Amino acid sequence: IGQKPWSRQLTLPPASGQRGIAKLWARQKIESTMDRLSEGAEQAVVRGEVVDVAMRHHLVSQYTSLVAVDRTPGGIVASSCRSVEPSETHGADREGELPQTATPSRLLMIAGAALILLSLISMKLAW
Numbered sequence: 001i002g003q004k005p006w007s008r009q010l011t012l013p014p015a016s017g018q019r020g021i022a023k024l025w026a027r028q029k030i031e032s033t034m035d036r037l038s039e040g041a042e043q044a045v046v047r048g049e050v051v052d053v054a055m056r057h058h059l060v061s062q063y064t065s066l067v068a069v070d071r072t073p074g075g076i077v078a079s080s081c082r083s084v085e086p087s088e089t090h091g092a093d094r095e096g097e098l099p100q101t102a103t104p105s106r107l108l109m110i111a112g113a114a115l116i117l118l119s120l121i122s123m124k125l126a127w
Contacts, residue, residue, distance in 0.1 A: 026057035034062065 033049050047063050054061040 023057055023059065026053050026059055029053050030059065030061050 030050050030053055033046055033053070037043060037046055050061050051063050053059070054064040058066070060066055
């Protein structure tokens with residue numbers, strides 16, 4: 001203060017295991033590195049730096065992307081497979097016929113056609 005040196009000792013809390021500030025820094029680093037392209041920097045150099053930072057911090061950039069990897073066990077367990085018997089076709093009357101759905105599709109199509117017809121008639125009366 002003034003002409004005298006000043007110092008203060010601070011006690012910081014212990015570091016947490018969170019990496020939020022590192023990711024924030026990495027995003028800003030990638031952005032500033034990409035800005036160097038408009039200043040005439042070589043694209044290969046910029047790309048290498050961006051890929052390096054993005055890979056170390058697991059970030060998506062213009063040159064990197066994330067890939068989801070399914071780590072569940074693969075393959076089919078034989079005990080989980082069973083054949084479908086004709087009596088289990090639920091709703092099929094004859095062999096080869098698909099079961100009918102539970103929606104009233106014919107009724108809905110008739111109602112839709114009636115509404116279209118009604119709207120056409122009302123438009124003609126309005127003219």
